[in-house]
Amino acid sequence: MPQVVEQQIADLTSVLGDPTRRAIYIAARESSEPLTVGKVAELFGIHRNLARHHLEKLTEEGYLQVGSQPPSVTRRAGRPPKHYESTSRHIEITYPTLRYDLLVELLTKIVxxxxxxxxxxxxxxxxxxxxLELADEIGTASDAGYREAVxxxxxxxxxxxxxxxxxxDGGRLLxxxxxxxxxxxxxxxxxxxxDRGIISGLFEAIERCSETVLHPHRVRHEDCVTEIPVEITARS
Structure with a gap:
């Protein structure tokens, strides 16, 4: 596994590896109002000190932030409790780009x-x-007419x-x-x-004869032309 991916996973598990902390984070994201230490302690049946520890850890790592007291909460004398809400931080693990184009190029060179x-x-x-395999996977109708087959x-x-x-009119696919x-x-x-073989296999799967002729493009942005019979007849 690439080192950068390992580091991303390590960073996530160090903060969200604890199931209670992860549940608190999810609750904060889904809550319509900020959460307090008391509310978290009540929701998860844990001591207020433990609830505060989880909330502060999530805040330190940028998953939560201390917001303002919502209007629905009645102000009381003394120090107001902190209200925690989720941030816009996204959780993601980025893997290196897959290079199928490079694989195709190298394989064709070998072949x-x-x-x-x-x-x-x-x-x-x-x-x-x-x-033939593709046609079997997607399902095809053996009684298809010319247009349906194409x-x-x-x-x-x-x-x-x-x-x-x-x-x-020209009996072609562009x-x-x-x-x-x-x-x-x-x-x-x-x-x-x-490509020509794939098209022939698809026509064969729907029990239609098709002597396809493919004219590949020679320059970029030019169409490839696949000639197909205007009247495709069912195989005998």
């Missing part, structure tokens, strides 16, 4: 150096298998981070955002074959 003669074929087959594929791809528009980013530009023979 590109292995069996180059069959690279595209293997990538498409892996994509097809994933497309929209179903678009929905599944959207869930993966793709953004597509249909070209109904992908204007690919979640694989730079990896698709640098290694289209791997990434785009994978």
């Amino acid at each position: 590109s150096r292995v069996s180059p003669d069959h690279l595209s074929e293997v990538a498409e087959e892996v994509g097809r298998e994933y497309g 929209q179903g594929v678009m929905g599944a791809m959207s869930g993966m981070g793709f953004a597509m528009n249909p070209d109904w 992908t204007y955002h690919c979640p694989f980013g730079e990896a698709a530009l640098s290694y289209p023979e791997v990434v785009c074959s994978l």
Whole structure:
């Protein structure tokens, strides 16, 4: 575990590790009015000195602050009790950023150096298998018509981070955002074959024949074009 995360956890547990103190903090956050030592002692059935200790500790660490006496409280002679209320401090633990984009880039570099003669074929087959698994997870209708089939594929791809528009007249899907980013530009023979396989697997799962042809973009911001038959027929 990274040292910064360990320190964040240690800081939290040193203040909020005690269950009673943690409960007092939660009560202060949820209360519509500030809490006093007497009120906390009454709520949790503890001695006033212990209640004061927990409140002061939470105040020292910035989780509570001493506020003004609410208007609903009648002022009495003598020293007024402190009223504790929650601050705007947030409790969070920040982990280092996950770099899936870097992982994809490095993996595609590795794959590109292995069996180059069959690279595209293997990538498409892996994509097809994933497309079948994805369709099984989300559920698909085997009697879908052409538009329903295309929209179903678009929905599944959207869930993966793709953004597509249909070209109904041209029998095409236009992908204007690919979640694989730079990896698709640098290694289209791997990434785009994978995409084509996923789409083919999705169509296959709804028992529709689709000889999809994917034309990858060559420059940034250019659409990828997936050609699909205008009339998709059910498999025999």
